[in-house]
Amino acid sequence: MTTIDAAHEAADAQVDTAMSSPVRATGARRAKVTTLFAALVVAIVVVSLVSASVGQYGIGFGDVAASVAHKVFGPLGVGHASADHFAEATLWQVRMPRVAMSLMVGAALACSGALMQGVFGNPLADPGIVGVSSGAAVGAAAVIAGGINLLGEFTVPAAAFVTGLIAALVVYSLSRAHGRTEVVTLVLTGIAVNAVAGAG
16 A cells, blocks of 8 residues: 555545544534433422422322322323322312422523523523513502502502513614614613613
8 A cells, every 4th residue: 555545545534534523423412412301301390299299288209299190190000199188189279280380480481581592692681681670660660659459469460561561662663773673782772771761
């Protein structure tokens, strides 16, 4: 084998290695992401069961897990209902709805945070950038100070939601020009609206 042939073989080996490295890196990254998501799902299930078992009326973790398994896989004969009917009623009428609501609220906050961070391209982005926080605070303060009670206990959250949404729409409409919305303009407009709402 000549020196030229050896050089060609070495170059081909380097090309093959360079082409296979991204494939291996992608496969390794996919495996890590899959493992992470599987671990997070298991953690959510365990934390939810622990949360449902903790309270003024003590319900064992095993009883909670058995009751949930009975509800989910009842036709398969997995799990069993709690022998304590009061504990069973407390679990499914009080605690599990709270756990489910907590999971939904957490998922909604995570999605909104990821969306805002993706729009601004900044992992430190928060609702204060576009004036949502200050707008919501203005609505809540106005309802409390004015003694408005149209929706009962939901009046303050509803007012905060509406005014926060209005603040976001105002920021978006003011920062849009020529059919486009630049991130820098959005940030500056949000800071201005945030300042105005904070002064209110």
